[in-house]
Amino acid sequence: MLYALLKTLHLLSVIVWVGGMVFVLFFLRPALAVLEVPKRLALMQAVLTRFFRAVMVAAGLSVLSGFWMMHRVAGQGAQIGVSSPMPVEWLVMAALGTLMVLIFGYVRVRCYPRLVAAVVAQDWPAGATALASIRRWVMLNLILGVVTVAITQAGVVG
Numbered sequence: 001m002l003y004a005l006l007k008t009l010h011l012l013s014v015i016v017w018v019g020g021m022v023f024v025l026f027f028l029r030p031a032l033a034v035l036e037v038p039k040r041l042a043l044m045q046a047v048l049t050r051f052f053r054a055v056m057v058a059a060g061l062s063v064l065s066g067f068w069m070m071h072r073v074a075g076q077g078a079q080i081g082v083s084s085p086m087p088v089e090w091l092v093m094a095a096l097g098t099l100m101v102l103i104f105g106y107v108r109v110r111c112y113p114r115l116v117a118a119v120v121a122q123d124w125p126a127g128a129t130a131l132a133s134i135r136r137w138v139m140l141n142l143i144l145g146v147v148t149v150a151i152t153q154a155g156v157v158g
């Protein structure tokens, strides 16, 4: 029962995180081309402020629930005296998931404050540069997320 709840929480967190990245990159960003650069950057900053808050929660929940599930499975094996190895796809998922969190942390701590500072200072070239770097990192994270889901669902590894 607890395991099923953890897995549901895990999947919902991943859906919010990966789905949000798809929405921002492929739906919101192209549609903003109709706005002037200052309005576009200010709107993206307002959207990313809210999205990054949600990602902080979603990323935290997905990592915690993921490692918790691994810990439970390892603990149950130990209780009955069986030390079965973790499925390879779980280990790959843990590695890629941790990498995704580190990338998100970098974007949140290094790139996003530059965007905020540029919007406050109305320095639009600096804002565009900051937003371009955020877009590249988010695209990389989206690719890692899709690869992770493919590995768990299509059994690409193992």
Ligand code: HEM
Pocket: 007, 010, 011, 014, 018, 062, 063, 065, 066, 067, 069, 070, 090, 093, 094, 095, 096, 097, 098, 100, 144, 145, 146, 148, 149, 152, 153
């Ligand atoms: C440190 C991070 C992570 C850890 C430790 C972790 C670990 C786990 C574990 C133990 C399961 C349960 C598998 C089962 O009971 O069959 C699971 C399920 C799953 N995880 Fe993760 N995960 C992490 C991050 C991610 C990320 C970032 C994604 C996708 C972007 C992801 C996608 C999935 C999916 C789709 C499932 C469901 C697999 C299925 O049951 O078919 N996980 N994860």
